[in-house]
Amino acid sequence: MADAAALEEHQPSAKEVRLVIAASSAGTIFEWYDFFIYGTLAYILKDAFYDVDNETLGLLLVWSTFAVGFAFRPIGAILFGYLGDKLGRKYTFLVTVTLMGVATAGVGFIPTVATIGVAAPIIVICLRVLQGLALGGEYGGAAIYVAEHAPPEKRGFYTSFIQASVAGGFVLSIIVVLVCRALIPEQDFIEWGWRIPFLLSIILLGISLWMRLKLSESPVFKAMKAAGQTAGNPFLESFTYPGNKRRIFIALFGVTGVLTTIWYTAFFSSLSFLRGPMRLDEGLVEIILLIAGTLSLGMYLVVGKWSDRVGRKRPIIVGAIGALALLFPVFWGMGALANPGLADAAERSPVVVTGENCSTDPFAELFDREQSACGKLLETLTASGVAYTVGEGETLGITVGGEAIAIGVDWLDNGTARRDGLLAALTPYGFDFERQTPPAGSIVGIIALLLVLAALSALTYGSVAALLTEMFPAQIRYSSMSIPYHIGAGYLGGFLPLISGIIVARSGDVYAGLWYTMAVVAFGVLVAWWGLKGGPPQDFSDAHS
Structure with a gap:
């Protein structure tokens, strides 16, 4: 049964549509808040759950655990996609939001590594697995639920609230952290206050469940069920339905790969970049991201509405090509505004x-391997945001502007001594390692550049829920769109902070991690150009799929 026909037969009222959008969006905000709070507090969690002296390694371990949740998203997509296509959209995403809320609150109860040792990171990983499973079922359910209530001519606009809600979850995580930091002394926040944002998930879960329990089932699913047209095995049929393998490939690389790498680069890479090598004041970074994230929310709605008129393909292509052209210049600009002293001194x-x-x-x-003496120097320079080159020579040495620096006797055995000694030695040459608070004009410039990244994200993300809904047949839609979306978001996007961090750590270039995003987006542009259909949006039909 076509979506438009199902909507005519089971027409929801305007009040019901508003409730559908509000409840689905609120639940999505809360669920992504749960997921993002971990990334927002990464700089504290690395010390709470990992006992390592190497600052770079500690952060990489946090991003590794962050990636674990994403790695399990495809499994959640398969499991909950199956249930969503068999049992219905509504009850499936009630289960996913409950699982996410419980798992997130659990992180707030875990003792630190100093208290229970290696059990701490193991428990965190287990809870991240549950979060990943939940998120694998959440997005598809919320997106389809709204899309199947929306009239075709407004589907892009209505579903764009779901896309904006993902950014809203990020914004909410920052707001909660800022409020906690304002109310709790800094040292107390580092010691125990970081748990509060996780524990708040219990309250958010209650609000989300209250709103979603008021919803009824999707009219498209009700019509399919009444007609006896639901899938027998949605997972299997997602790969056997005529043309679906091609559609899944396009959705994975031409849609999800593009949007997810741009999104995580815009928000998480920029957060790590400004807070880490650029050494901006941590509270200021959160305020900057809060302002940019909040201002970006409307962009997703504008793009979603635009796609109802021009089609889904054009915004994605424009945003992806824009990212290829602007990604490096935007980050260079943020670096120049955030900490010009580092670049000038280098x-x-x-x-x-x-x-x-x-x-x-x-x-x-981590693997009990011996780091070379030279490697230890490079690691400390990279963690400090100092650009360097490796010269020829077997004798360990470091020069600044052609002048040799004496290497302290304890530098190679003590990471703290090495960092403090190197920074002290570099400071007379103009390197500024204090936490930075740029002038107001520079802060405004950084926010403007972040809004450029947010606009690119909105272009590639704003219409995606409508697009993926229209790409797949209704009886296997939950599974078919969730599988490629969460493989792409889980692996191509979820591993981005980790992969980019490793690239930076190995190269010593704080901008080198952007090449990962560039590669994924470049391939995605080719796939999207080839595989996505242009022109006005259309409901799924075998005749034009």
Whole structure:
């Protein structure tokens, strides 16, 4: 049964449509808040749950655990996609939001690694697995539920609230952290206050369940069920339905791969970049991201509405090509505004390191491997945001502007001494390692550049729920769109902070991690150009699929 015909037969009222959008969006905000709060507090969690001296390794371990949740999203998509196509949209995403809320609150109860040792990160990983399973079922359910209540001519606009809600979850996570930091002394927040944002998930879960329990089932699903047209095995049929393998490939690489890498680059890479190597004041970074994230919410609605008129393909292609052209310039601009002293000093007084085996092994401590002496110097320089080049020579040494720096006797055995000694030695050459608070004009400039990234994200993301709904037949829609979406978001996007961090750690170039995003988006543009249909939006039909 076509979606438009089902809507005519089971026409929801305007009040019901508003409730559908509000409840689905609120639930999506709360669920993504649960997921993002982990990334927002990564700089604290690395010390709470991992006992390592290497700052770079600690952050990589946090991003590894962050990625674990994403790795299980496709499994959640298969499980809950099956249930959504068999049992219905409404009850499936009631289960997913409950699972997410319980798992997130659980993180707030875990003792630190200092208290229970290695059990702490193991428990965190287990809870991240549950979060990933829940999120794998949430997005597809919410997106389809709204899309199947929306008239075709407004489907892009109505579903764009779901896309804006993902960014809204990120914004909410920052708001909660800022409020907690304002009310709790900094040292107390680091020691125990970070648990409060996780525990608040219990309240958010209650609100979300209250709203979603008031909803009725999707009219499209009710019509299918009444006609006896629901799928026998939605997972199997997603790969056997004529043309669906091709559609899944396009959805994975031409849609999800593009939108998810741009999104995580815009929000998480920028957060790590400004807070880490650019050394901006941590509270200021959160305020900047809060302002940019809040201002970006309307962009998703504008793009969704625009796609109802021009089709879903054009915004995605425009946003992806824009990302390829602007990604590096935007980050260069943010670096110049955030901490101009670092770049200027590196240009005036270039840092050159020499020695045997002069490359970094960011996981050496974790796997009990011996990091080379030169590698230890490079790791500390990278963590401090200092650009360097590796020169020829087997003797361990470091020069700044051609002048040799004496290497302290305890630098190679003590990470703290090495960091403090290096920073003290570089400071007279103009390197500024204090936490930065740029002038107001520079802060406004950083926010403007973040809004450029947000606009690129909105272009590639704003119409996606409508697009994926229209790409797949209704009887296997939950499974068919969730599988490629969560493989792409789970692996191509979810592993982005980790992969980018490793690239930066190995290269010493704080901008090098952007090449990962560039590669995924470049391939995605080719797939989208080839596979997505242009022109006005259309309901799914075998005749034009």
